[in-house]
Amino acid sequence: MRALYEIREALGCLLFPSECPACRCSQEHDGFCAACSAQLRPVPVSCVPKYAPTTRSLFVYGGPLRSAVVRLKYAADPYPARCLSALLAAGFQGRESVAWCDTLVPMPLSWWRERERGFNQSVLLARGLQARLGLRWSPQLLRRKHRPPQAGLTATERRVNVQASFRARPCPGAAILLVDDVVTTGSTLLAATNALLAAGARRVLPLTLAAALEPGHDALASHAAWQEVL
Numbered sequence: 214m215r216a217l218y219e220i221r222e223a224l225g226c227l228l229f230p231s232e233c234p235a236c237r238c239s240q241e242h243d244g245f246c247a248a249c250s251a252q253l254r255p256v257p258v259s260c261v262p263k264y265a266p267t268t269r270s271l272f273v274y275g276g277p278l279r280s281a282v283v284r285l286k287y288a289a290d291p292y293p294a295r296c297l298s299a300l301l302a303a304g305f306q307g308r309e310s311v312a313w314c315d316t317l318v319p320m321p322l323s324w325w326r327e328r329e330r331g332f333n334q335s336v337l338l339a340r341g342l343q344a345r346l347g348l349r350w351s352p353q354l355l356r357r358k359h360r361p362p363q364a365g366l367t368a369t370e371r372r373v374n375v376q377a378s379f380r381a382r383p384c385p386g387a388a389i390l391l392v393d394d395v396v397t398t399g400s401t402l403l404a405a406t407n408a409l410l411a412a413g414a415r416r417v418l419p420l421t422l423a424a425a426l427e428p429g430h431d432a433l434a435s436h437a438a439w440q441e442v443l
């Protein structure tokens with residue numbers, strides 16, 4: 214899958230026509246098709262991750278966005294990465310909250326997970342933002358030990374599981390954008406943030422493409438309305 218993606222990236226769309234990363238319909242441009250774009254929902258302002266409330270997220274994790282992320286992460290197919298990376302970059306470029314940052318760190322995977330998947334999806338997602346903002350690209354600042362999978366654990370169990378899993382290299386005074394794909398409780402982002410702060414970072418701002426909402430939250434605003442307020 215990765216080799217095919219890299220060939221496609223090299224040759225552009227000459228031999229590999231674009232398709233929607235969610236429903237896979239053919240189209241003339243990269244990105245979600247019109248029908249899938251209409252289903253993207255912005256994260257409500259009132260919805261913040263419990264353990265990392267400073268996190269900024271763009272979309273509710275569901276529908277076509279979830280399909281594209283699942284394709285990227287669990288089918289190990291990097292095709293959706295360019296579309297999702299462009300969404301992330303467009304969503305955060307120009308925001309005041311990211312203007313003070315000078316360093317970009319994608320959320321690391323453990324070596325075991327990255328070898329299994331063939332790539333780190335957060336690295337692929339963050340590249341668009343790095344290109345637009347011109348931040349220092351520093352994936353080496355943060356390392357992650359392999360831990361049992363988080364799925365199925367309670368929030369408390371997740372925190373315990375991740376607290377000791379990050380190690381950061383010295384980064385005195387750095388103002389860091391920490392980029393991840395999806396946030397749930399925020400326990401992973403909190404552990405990574407704490408590791409960077411302990412290594413000397415001045416500030417850390419976690420950014421994610423999507424947020425998995427708890428039951429009861431509804432994203433009522435349309436994607437079009439959200440774009441108007443960017």
Ligand SMILES: [Zn+2]
Nearest residue numbers: 233236246249
């Ligand atoms: Zn589609």
